[in-house]
Amino acid sequence: MNKTLWRRLPLLTAFLLAPALQGQQPSSTAPLFVANSAYLQGRTWADLKCTPGTALLPPLAPTLSQVAGGSLGARTYYVKVTYKNLGGETTASGQSALAISANYLLYVTSPVASGNATYYNVYASTVSGSETKQNTNPVLIGADWTEPVSGLISGAALPAANTTALYVDTAPGIAVVNGMRYPFPSVISTAVSPSITTYFFLSTSGALSTNNTGYLAGSIPLAKAVSNTTVVSSVDDDRSLLNGVYAPGGFTPGYQPTAGAGLTLNLAAGTAYCGNPPVPVFYAGGTLALTASQTNYVYLNPAATCVPAFNITGFAVGQIPLAKVVTGTSTITTVTDVRTWFIPSGCTMDSVGRLICTPLNAGKNIVMRGQLYSFKKANAVARNYITGTAWTIRASAADNSWRAIAWSPELGLFAAVAYTGTGDRVMTSPDGINWTIRTSAADNSWRAIAWSPELGLFAAVAYTGTGNRVMTSPDGINWTIRTSAVDNSWLGIAWSPELGLFAAVADSGTGNRVMTSPDGINWTIRTSAADNSWRAIAWSPELGLFAAVADSGTGNRVMTSPDGINWTIRTSAVDNTWRGIAWSPELGLFAAVADSGIGDRVMTWYCNRVF
Numbered sequence: 001m002n003k004t005l006w007r008r009l010p011l012l013t014a015f016l017l018a019p020a021l022q023g024q025q026p027s028s029t030a031p032l033f034v035a036n037s038a039y040l041q042g043r044t045w046a047d048l049k050c051t052p053g054t055a056l057l058p059p060l061a062p063t064l065s066q067v068a069g070g071s072l073g074a075r076t077y078y079v080k081v082t083y084k085n086l087g088g089e090t091t092a093s094g095q096s097a098l099a100i101s102a103n104y105l106l107y108v109t110s111p112v113a114s115g116n117a118t119y120y121n122v123y124a125s126t127v128s129g130s131e132t133k134q135n136t137n138p139v140l141i142g143a144d145w146t147e148p149v150s151g152l153i154s155g156a157a158l159p160a161a162n163t164t165a166l167y168v169d170t171a172p173g174i175a176v177v178n179g180m181r182y183p184f185p186s187v188i189s190t191a192v193s194p195s196i197t198t199y200f201f202l203s204t205s206g207a208l209s210t211n212n213t214g215y216l217a218g219s220i221p222l223a224k225a226v227s228n229t230t231v232v233s234s235v236d237d238d239r240s241l242l243n244g245v246y247a248p249g250g251f252t253p254g255y256q257p258t259a260g261a262g263l264t265l266n267l268a269a270g271t272a273y274c275g276n277p278p279v280p281v282f283y284a285g286g287t288l289a290l291t292a293s294q295t296n297y298v299y300l301n302p303a304a305t306c307v308p309a310f311n312i313t314g315f316a317v318g319q320i321p322l323a324k325v326v327t328g329t330s331t332i333t334t335v336t337d338v339r340t341w342f343i344p345s346g347c348t349m350d351s352v353g354r355l356i357c358t359p360l361n362a363g364k365n366i367v368m369r370g371q372l373y374s375f376k377k378a379n380a381v382a383r384n385y386i387t388g389t390a391w392t393i394r395a396s397a398a399d400n401s402w403r404a405i406a407w408s409p410e411l412g413l414f415a416a417v418a419y420t421g422t423g424d425r426v427m428t429s430p431d432g433i434n435w436t437i438r439t440s441a442a443d444n445s446w447r448a449i450a451w452s453p454e455l456g457l458f459a460a461v462a463y464t465g466t467g468n469r470v471m472t473s474p475d476g477i478n479w480t481i482r483t484s485a486v487d488n489s490w491l492g493i494a495w496s497p498e499l500g501l502f503a504a505v506a507d508s509g510t511g512n513r514v515m516t517s518p519d520g521i522n523w524t525i526r527t528s529a530a531d532n533s534w535r536a537i538a539w540s541p542e543l544g545l546f547a548a549v550a551d552s553g554t555g556n557r558v559m560t561s562p563d564g565i566n567w568t569i570r571t572s573a574v575d576n577t578w579r580g581i582a583w584s585p586e587l588g589l590f591a592a593v594a595d596s597g598i599g600d601r602v603m604t605w606y607c608n609r610v611f
Helices: none
Strands: 003-009 050-052 064-068 075-084 096-100 103-106 121-124 167-170 175-176 180-184 190-192 197-202 209-211 220-227 232-237 257-261 264-267 270-274 279-283 286-289 297-300 309-310 322-325 334-335 355-357 365-370 382-384 402-406 415-417 426-428 437-438 448-450 457-462 471-472 480-482 490-496 502-504 514-517 525-528 535-539 545-551 557-559 567-570 576-583 587-595 601-605
Touching: 050 220, 050 232, 064 096, 075 103, 096 103, 167 197, 167 220, 167 232, 180 220, 209 334, 257 322, 257 334, 264 297, 264 322, 264 334, 286 309, 297 490, 402 457, 415 448, 448 502, 457 490, 490 545, 545 576
Parallel strands: 402 448, 448 490, 490 535, 535 576
Antiparallel strands: 003 601, 050 167, 064 103, 075 096, 075 121, 167 190, 175 180, 197 209, 197 220, 220 232, 232 382, 257 264, 264 286, 270 279, 297 309, 297 322, 322 334, 355 365, 402 415, 415 426, 426 437, 448 457, 457 471, 471 480, 490 502, 502 514, 514 525, 535 545, 545 557, 557 567, 576 587, 587 601
């Protein structure tokens, strides 16, 4: 890989990966890794995701006063207010009442700002419970309302339901439509009508568009939002994984090579991410004048901000191949499109559809799983998301101190482990709602659990116990004690399908704070990169890499390993107490969290991409 970065939020901090991950120093002109098409028509990755709006709570009862004006007699007013946003209006606030003196007018102080409320309405009456709307146009939040000298009007009745959730947020992102790059730098909120299906898509001109009839021909689907009278009840995410419209053969229009007149090669528009930090570099399309009577190798030039270039000697390591073009004395004879999905050159596809690339040094492969980056299908399976913005309490099977949880897709089962309880330190659930106590293999302080689909096995590790700090189960129900490699305080465990290996990390021990197992049963001690308090571990299939984080150490609270055996210290972004880490294949990102620090309790490491 050309370069990688740890990022600390909000401060960006970079460090160089060791030779196990890279073969050269990062440079400002190196191309970013992945997707050597190098342009995906309609590609959005996780960007431009549509999510349902959130309802506003009604405002508090209004603050009332009176101001001199008009010639109305003394009276008592009963007043309520509501919030307004792009989706609709809340139900009413609590009621306030005020006796107004003769020759005075009612004065309502604006409710405080709340969420995405932009306006408010005033409802008032001389009869309690009969309030009607008094403002013809919504009043801007922050602006107070004064009764007109003519007095109250008989306006609309109070709203019967809260409709402020009738909108959809579209996340920021970058899309590619018809060879053009369209950035969406911020969230876009769009109102939807009640009791209807609204289709969100990118038009052929790259605009975020909606209608209530269906996706238009040539558009890029994003989502179907179904609303009832008050909320967006569900959102079907209709983005495909690469969300694209693919050209024949699985290639995309970006940088597509075609023969022109004479020795001229035409190249379609495209976009690549180049530089450090990465920035999109757009190529509007153009031509190259090739050499006669040669095989011309056409590629994106990392030394010149990914500008298309060619030579007659062959593709060099690190370049992004586009085409091999054979020429005669005056014309182009053949054009072979060699765009692939990954860089650098030398990638191959194995028998199960995975692309395996050797980046810059032999033996350091990066494997991209075909199901994540496949170009064999024009559309991935649409994923349905039932809306829900709140967490719901579920009854635990016992009031133990539950510490870790894992999901088995194959069993359709959650399994959780605890560090307190008597013979009941495991519970399982098929749906996350209904939980059942299971007999733990021992009353150890179980701290972490992982599932291996390949072995059909849960494995859990413990902080306490004598020679028995591992237990395994094929079904989450029946658990068996396994002999731990050493009685360290084991706190994290992860499974690598590619290596066929469990790896666990501990916060105690001398030079031996890692252990591995190919089967969950037989465990072997490995030399840790430092005697830090290692708290969590994750595996990246795309990078072929374990990464672990610690809550102790000086500038060295990260370690990585390509095999679970040989570990290398990495510079942590800051010396916080790092407690958890996870990998996102879609984002090419490790993210770690800490329980100390001021505004910087997250750090990330990312794998740079091209598209």
